[in-house]
Amino acid sequence: MLSTKDKIKYVAFKLFLEKGYEATNIREICNEVGIKPSSLYFYFKSKEELFFSIYDEVWGDKIRFIENVEELKKNISPDVKLYSVFKNTVEYCSKDICRQKFLLRYHLFPPEELIKVLRDKFKYWVDRENLIIANLVRDCIEKKILGSRISVADFLKDYNKFTTFQIIEMIISNIKLSSTEINNLWLKFWSSNYS
Amino acid sequence: MLSTKDKIKYVAFKLFLEKGYEATNIREICNEVGIKPSSLYFYFKSKEELFFSIYDEVWGDKIRFIENVEELKKNISPDVKLYSVFKNTVEYCSKDICRQKFLLRYHLFPPEELIKVLRDKFKYWVDRENLIIANLVRDCIEKKILGSRISVADFLKDYNKFTTFQIIEMIISNIKLSSTEINNLWLKFWSSNYS
DNA sequence: GTCTATAAGAGGATAGAC
DNA sequence: GTCTATCCTCTTATAGAC
Numbered sequence: 001m002l003s004t005k006d007k008i009k010y011v012a013f014k015l016f017l018e019k020g021y022e023a024t025n026i027r028e029i030c031n032e033v034g035i036k037p038s039s040l041y042f043y044f045k046s047k048e049e050l051f052f053s054i055y056d057e058v059w060g061d062k063i064r065f066i067e068n069v070e071e072l073k074k075n076i077s078p079d080v081k082l083y084s085v086f087k088n089t090v091e092y093c094s095k096d097i098c099r100q101k102f103l104l105r106y107h108l109f110p111p112e113e114l115i116k117v118l119r120d121k122f123k124y125w126v127d128r129e130n131l132i133i134a135n136l137v138r139d140c141i142e143k144k145i146l147g148s149r150i151s152v153a154d155f156l157k158d159y160n161k162f163t164t165f166q167i168i169e170m171i172i173s174n175i176k177l178s179s180t181e182i183n184n185l186w187l188k189f190w191s192s193n194y195s
Numbered sequence: 196m197l198s199t200k201d202k203i204k205y206v207a208f209k210l211f212l213e214k215g216y217e218a219t220n221i222r223e224i225c226n227e228v229g230i231k232p233s234s235l236y237f238y239f240k241s242k243e244e245l246f247f248s249i250y251d252e253v254w255g256d257k258i259r260f261i262e263n264v265e266e267l268k269k270n271i272s273p274d275v276k277l278y279s280v281f282k283n284t285v286e287y288c289s290k291d292i293c294r295q296k297f298l299l300r301y302h303l304f305p306p307e308e309l310i311k312v313l314r315d316k317f318k319y320w321v322d323r324e325n326l327i328i329a330n331l332v333r334d335c336i337e338k339k340i341l342g343s344r345i346s347v348a349d350f351l352k353d354y355n356k357f358t359t360f361q362i363i364e365m366i367i368s369n370i371k372l373s374s375t376e377i378n379n380l381w382l383k384f385w386s387s388n389y390s
Numbered sequence: 391g392t393c394t395a396t397a398a399g400a401g402g403a404t405a406g407a408c
Numbered sequence: 409g410t411c412t413a414t415c416c417t418c419t420t421a422t423a424g425a426c
Binding site: 391392393394395396397398399400401402403404405406407 | 409413414415418419421424425
Binding site: 018019020022023104105108109111112161164165168169171172173 | 214215217218299304359360366367
C-alpha cells in the first residue's frame with residue numbers, strides 16, 4: 001500500500017506525463033488521490049517542488065541503475081562492460097517506457113517557468129551517465145581495443161545519439177526490443193564505427 | 196507588411212511552439228501583436244480555431260510542397276523520383292526546423308482538449324504523404340526495380356521511420372544536412388534494405 | 391476593425407479548525 | 409495529517425460603443 005505522499009507522486013507523474021506540467025492542476029491530482037488540495041501542500045510546498053521531486057526520482061533511479069550494472073564490477077574487458085551498460089540501459093528503458101517519455105517530454109519541451117532548473121538538472125544527470133561511458137572508452141583505448149585516434153567526446157556523442165534514438169523509437173512504436181535485437185543493434189553500432 | 200491576421204498567426208505559432216498550447220495565453224499573443232484580446236476574436240472564434248488554422252497551414256504547406264516536387268512530373272525512373280522526394284523533403288524540413296518541431300510537439304504530446312481532432316488531422320496529412328511514396332514504390336515493383344517480395348506497407352513504415360528520425364536529429368542537434376550527406380543517407384537506406 | 395469593460399470560471403496557494 | 413473556507417490572480421470569451 002502506497003503512502004499518501006507516494007500516491008500523490010504516482011498520480012502527478014501520470015498527469016505530468018500525459019497532460020504536461022501547465023495543463024495539470026493540483027485539484028485534479030488531489031481528486032484522483034482522494035485528498036483535498038490543502039493536504040497536498042502538507043507534503044510539497046508548491047507544484048514546482050512536486051514536479052522536481054518526481055523528475056529527480058526518475059533520473060536518479062535510471063542513473064543509479066546504470067551505475068550499478070553488475071558487469072562494471074567484474075574483471076572483464078572494457079568493451080564487454082560497454083556492451084553490458086548499453087544492453088542494461090536499453091532493457092531498463094524498455095521496461096518502463098513511460099518514464100523515458102517523461103524525461104524526453106521535459107527535455108524537448110520544457111515549461112518556461114522550469115526551463116532554467118531543468119537545464120541544470122538535465123546536465124547533471126547526463127554528465128553522470130557520460131562519466132561511466134567515458135571511463136570505459138578510455139579503458140578501451142588504453143588497452144588498444146579502440147584505436148588511439150578515437151576521441152572520447154565523439155564516441156560519447158555517437159553513443160548518446162544512438163541510445164536516444166533507440167529510446168525514441170521505443171516511445172513512438174511502443175515496441176520492446178528482444179535480447180537478440182539489442183545485441184544486433186550493438187554489433188551494428190560498434191562494427192560500423194569502431195573496428 | 197503582414198496583415199493583422201497573419202501577425203496573430205505568426206506570433207501564435209512561435210508561442211505555441213515554444214510554450215505549448217496550454218501555457219500560451221491570448222493576452223500574451225495580443226500584447227506581442229499590439230492589439231486587444233477582443234480584436235483577436237474578430238479573426239478567430241476561439242483559441243482552438245487559431246491553433247488549428249496554424250496547424251493545418253504548416254502541414255498543408257509541407258504536403259503541397261512534396262506533392263509538387265518537380266521530378267514527380269518528369270519521365271524518369273520511379274526510384275529516382277523516390278530519391279528526389281526524400282531529398283526535397285529533408286531539405287524542406289531542414290530549411291524550417293521550427294515548423295517540424297511544431298508538428299513533432301503536437302504529435303508526441305497533444306494537449307488533451309485537442310487530442311481527438313489532432314489525431315484525425317495527423318492521419319489525414321500522413322496518409323496524403325504516404326500516397327505519394329506508396330505509388331512510387333508500386334511503380335518500382337512493377338518495373339522490377341524492387342523485388343516483388345517487398346511489401347508496400349513495410350516500405351512505408353521503414354521510410355517514415357527513416358525520415359522521422361532525420362527530422363528528430365535535425366531538431367535535437369540543430370544541424371542542417373548538406374546535399375552530399377542527404378545523398379549518402381539515402382544510399383545507406385536504399386542499399387541496406389532494398390538491393 | 392478595434393476598443394473598453396466585464397462576465398464567469400479555473401488556477402495556485404494559504405489560514406486556521408480538528 | 410486532513411479538512412473547510414477562502415484569497416487573489418489569471419484565463420477565455422463576450423457585449424456593446426466607436
